[in-house]
Amino acid sequence: MSAPRRILVYGVYGAGKTTLAQQLAGRLGLPWYPVDDQLWLPGWVEVPVEQQRSRIEAICRRDTWILDGAYHGWRDVPLARADLVVGLDYPRWLSFWRLLRRTMRRLVTGEVICNGNRESLGSVLSRDSILLWHVGAFGRARRRMRAWQSDPAVPPVLLFQSPAALDAWLAGLPSAAAGLPPDRPAQNAG
Template sequence: MNARRPFPQKILIYGVYGAGKSTLARELSRRLGLPWQPVDELTWEPGWKEVPMPVQRDRIAAICRKKSWILDGAYKDWLDVPLASADLIIGLDFSRGLTLRRLLRRTARLISTGEVICNGNRETLGSVLSAESIILWHFASFGRKRRRMRRWAADSPGPQVLLFRTPAELDNWREELSPVSAEGRAPS
């Protein structure tokens, strides 16, 4: 990113489960002063009840109409909404082995600590062993999400696309990133 150009104000972070989307969104929100909206809070009600898809679309559309935002993911049924207004897509195209290890480690921690994930929901051994397991979702979506990110990077649907294939590539980019002032420009 050129330090003299305004930094993108509408950022979609995309990748498979376990890639680190929420962690990156939290960090970018803090460093850049942009509001981060955790997608899980918009898509899951208490008791892991999925929000109906039309309501999810409306919630995402309301966020995407704002001046600035960071989303830490996108579901295929409303992916078109943030794509239509994003200034930047950050693709975390990490290996299956790395993302699966991270996901397993995070899931084990969440189960053992009972930490709330969103809207009062917690991971349990039962949820991990169910047909709706985040582990199964990882396997089911990995190839599709990877192909999508690589297609965007090769021929962007509109917004700029930064595709990171390793955590080291992402770390190098983050080290070069300057905090952004309220006007959307990197400080001189």
């Protein structure tokens, strides 16, 4: 396999998709397009799904990109163009803990997330809480990643079941996009 030029990072909320996408962009010299910037307008107004799809299609027509997620109305778009899918298939407790810790930090610091948006106590305690989304989405995300890995119609999928396994893989990546495994892995990484 030649060095990937189009990478989809996938996992449940809180797994570390954005952090990994940033690391890969820096390491491989590829442009990263934060998915949340494509989905949310200021004031947490959701971009209509048709417009989300159009935005993602425009990104995926480019020669190089990294996306840090893929959602229901347009998941097929990056899958059809990606050279590599990197799946963060961590245990539920780990991704939930990371999400809880990140959410609490954002509440305390008022950190800007995307397009000027911030998390609030009201949003965390609402029916649309990202913490509840994690609980509902975890099993689906895991099944989806694992199905992709065994589907020859999908680009190669590297699944990492621990941060240590991911770190070891990242450490082995030379700068400027070289050194990825030549074939689809037969086993999960980690």
